[in-house]
Amino acid sequence: MTLTQPSLTAVESAPSRANAAGRRLRNRLGATGLVALCWIALMIGCAALAPVIAPHDPNAQDLLHVYAAPGGDHLLGTDGTGRDILSRLIWGARTSLVGPALVVLLSLVVGLPLALAAAWRGGWLDAVVGRFLDIVFSLPAILVAVLAVAVFRPGPAPAILALAVAYLPYVARVARSAALRQRAMPYVAALTVQGHGGVAICARHLLPNITPVVGAQIPIAFANALMDLAALSFLGLAVQSPQADWGVLVNDAQAVLQGHSSQVVYAGVLIIATVVALMLIGDRLGGDIRRRRVRRAPQPTGRTP
Amino acid sequence: MTAAPVVDVHELRKVYRTGTSGPLGPRRNEFVAVAGATFQVAAGECLGIVGESGSGKSTTARMLAGLERPTAGTISVLGTDRSRPARRAAERHLRGGQLQMVFQDPYTSLDPRQTARDTIDETLRLHTRLSRAERADRVSEIAASVGLDQRQAHALPAGLSGGQRQRVAIARALAADPRVIVLDEAVSALDVSIQAQILNLLADIRDATGVAYLFITHDLAVVRHMADRVLVLKEGHIVEQGPTAKVLDHPEHPYTQRLRESVPARGTP
Numbered sequence: 001m002t003l004t005q006p007s008l009t010a011v012e013s014a015p016s017r018a019n020a021a022g023r024r025l026r027n028r029l030g031a032t033g034l035v036a037l038c039w040i041a042l043m044i045g046c047a048a049l050a051p052v053i054a055p056h057d058p059n060a061q062d063l064l065h066v067y068a069a070p071g072g073d074h075l076l077g078t079d080g081t082g083r084d085i086l087s088r089l090i091w092g093a094r095t096s097l098v099g100p101a102l103v104v105l106l107s108l109v110v111g112l113p114l115a116l117a118a119a120w121r122g123g124w125l126d127a128v129v130g131r132f133l134d135i136v137f138s139l140p141a142i143l144v145a146v147l148a149v150a151v152f153r154p155g156p157a158p159a160i161l162a163l164a165v166a167y168l169p170y171v172a173r174v175a176r177s178a179a180l181r182q183r184a185m186p187y188v189a190a191l192t193v194q195g196h197g198g199v200a201i202c203a204r205h206l207l208p209n210i211t212p213v214v215g216a217q218i219p220i221a222f223a224n225a226l227m228d229l230a231a232l233s234f235l236g237l238a239v240q241s242p243q244a245d246w247g248v249l250v251n252d253a254q255a256v257l258q259g260h261s262s263q264v265v266y267a268g269v270l271i272i273a274t275v276v277a278l279m280l281i282g283d284r285l286g287g288d289i290r291r292r293r294v295r296r297a298p299q300p301t302g303r304t305p
Numbered sequence: 306m307t308a309a310p311v312v313d314v315h316e317l318r319k320v321y322r323t324g325t326s327g328p329l330g331p332r333r334n335e336f337v338a339v340a341g342a343t344f345q346v347a348a349g350e351c352l353g354i355v356g357e358s359g360s361g362k363s364t365t366a367r368m369l370a371g372l373e374r375p376t377a378g379t380i381s382v383l384g385t386d387r388s389r390p391a392r393r394a395a396e397r398h399l400r401g402g403q404l405q406m407v408f409q410d411p412y413t414s415l416d417p418r419q420t421a422r423d424t425i426d427e428t429l430r431l432h433t434r435l436s437r438a439e440r441a442d443r444v445s446e447i448a449a450s451v452g453l454d455q456r457q458a459h460a461l462p463a464g465l466s467g468g469q470r471q472r473v474a475i476a477r478a479l480a481a482d483p484r485v486i487v488l489d490e491a492v493s494a495l496d497v498s499i500q501a502q503i504l505n506l507l508a509d510i511r512d513a514t515g516v517a518y519l520f521i522t523h524d525l526a527v528v529r530h531m532a533d534r535v536l537v538l539k540e541g542h543i544v545e546q547g548p549t550a551k552v553l554d555h556p557e558h559p560y561t562q563r564l565r566e567s568v569p570a571r572g573t574p
Contacts, residue, residue: 186414190474193370194428194481195401197394204427208418 033284036277043274047093056084058091058244067260077262079253085263089270091244096271099160099238099245100225104171104218106164111172112214116202119179130176133169141166141228149237159238163225170221171214178210216285223278230271246271309384310345311484311517312369312404317342317378319364319541338364340541341378346485351511351518353532353549355525355564361541362521366489369519370406383484402432405478409490411470415462421448421473422458428480443480450513451476451506468499472506479510487519492527504530525568529553537561 062082070077076085118129141163148162191201232238233247241248246267253263319339339361346352354362367373369380371387379388382403391397408414425444448458451472462470478486492500520531528535529549536546545558556562
């Protein structure tokens, strides 16, 4: 029965494992997905290295050179107070990406334990968590954020916290349904018979097994949060001018849309391209999981009750 | 059956209630899966439980393993009552060390993200106080005892065949050093040739460790090969029990006779 293949060594070496991981990623994302991933990597690079690569101070005004044309010292020109647009876009990547990252991180930190507890315990806890998530899901994220800003104060912190609450269902509903599917697997029953506790089984077995499904959801939640935060910043409710943020940049230049539209276009293109790239990655990851599930689905089990 | 039994089941009963709310108030549908089963398993014995689908075999197994809660009756393993769910961690560990279970489908009864070695090691971490190095030795020992080679021991379940996976599941059960192993259709999902290998492995393990088996199957040929005594379940009732040869060769209950006749005999087309 043991069809041992001599070519397979017992322990793969580290580089070959890394290559295998890279190959898997390529297979999962496809060509367009890889382009999207490169774009996101570029944006993250800009955000991380903003102090190094930005040619000018993003907030330095130069009233002698307002609305300078692109080229020369200012690659993308300057805005109405003579600030370098390219530098503001690069610094804007920071606030525009850190905000959604915090939203997703917070909703993961709260949502995953909630979802696992609900799936593990079932019964009333699952019912309460499920209804709660449904109610939050029915509230538009922007509305929650606007309410929070109205109650507290305009600024990034209240907006991010409010969006984290509003995005809780995006993560938790998917995690809960994936965890429920895993919980019904016999390997979980086997672990229970072994004598492992619920917390240990959830942390060591359920969590790693729902990671691919939840992971596919993260880019999509990130993209939506980016869009919502940019919209809130545009409305002046999250990041405040003069701090550079893509949403703020669109708002700053909208008064001069006729005549000096370039800043609106640049910032808008960055928002759209980043959101589309994230959506694409999420879609590819999710589609890959669905395909694999379909392939694995027909399994003959002659289980008797 | 002279020594104290390792498993003592008395009047075990499981009723599933499927309550639906109709227009005239709640309607109760009751399904009796196990209707008062009483049996014992002696130390080192292999008790076969046979019956058709829906006869309550698996429900009995799951109740013994603590995966289902009995509606009535008592289950005692090595003198410890387990009719109620374990309340404390120490109680869970104790029960896990007494009785282990091997499931039918080796494709879903292993964590797909855990290698065979890690699976065995996790059980050892829970049930022994061995150091990391001692555990590594013990893992190799257990893996070898169920016939897993080096590559297979380091492989994820996806890289193993059904028979190899079932060996991992058996190794995982053995790692807890139990006195009883419940085998719920443990070879039913395997090819016939692999079945024979796993059955021989189980027989060898019993000889070496003196563990008792509760062997649940619908396959009478398998029961004849493995079990010392056999118990026939029909619709949750025990209709017949006794030594395997006697029950299978000279069945008293018409149901056992029908079960036996439904198996194609050797040599007949």
